[in-house]
Amino acid sequence: MFPEKPLLMLQSVKRAWRLDSGHQHLHDCLLRFHVWLDAARPGLNQHVAAVLDSETQQMMQGRSALQMAEQFMSCAAQSSQAAALWGARALARLVPERTQHALAHATAMHYPDLTIEGCVEVLDSLKEGDFGSCENEIEQYINACHTKFPYALAFKPDAGQPDDSHSEDTTLQTKEVAN
Known part of the structure; x- marks a missing residue:
């Protein structure tokens, strides 16, 4: 994996964080990024891993x-x-x-x-x-x-199940259409 990919992902997450750190879509992105980072960390260059750890500290707070x-x-x-x-x-x-x-x-x-x-x-x-x-x-x-x-x-x-809550309305509509 090229070092640019995780850094681009980080850049996108950080931009979103600055806009609205509590947004539910961002939460999902952060969790996906966190899971990816945990899995990819052993194969990352140590300098890239250090940058990622440093830059995600505020967002992930060690959790x-x-x-x-x-x-x-x-x-x-x-x-x-x-x-x-x-x-x-x-x-x-x-x-x-x-x-x-x-x-x-x-x-x-x-x-x-x-x-x-x-x-x-x-x-x-x-x-x-x-x-x-x-x-x-x-x-x-x-x-x-x-x-x-x-x-x-x-x-x-x-359609196969009658809607009991509006049976009078349906009956009335049927009668009105028939007339």
């Missing part, structure tokens, strides 16, 4: 990637839907045995900034397999989102 993920989950991810999703993805990637714990954070419905768009992002993440195969959790999450946002098309029940 392991797991410690960083756990701290993020106990702070930022407790009060933000987006932070919970990004933190949960990172935690599940770092420690696959804790995927269910991470999944519970990502799919929680108690966040003060809960939005339809945020719920769609979580649903997409579930469907893309970020937490492994979780068909039951996807179904439960769609139902919870439908309860919270009954008119959002993204969370409408499957």
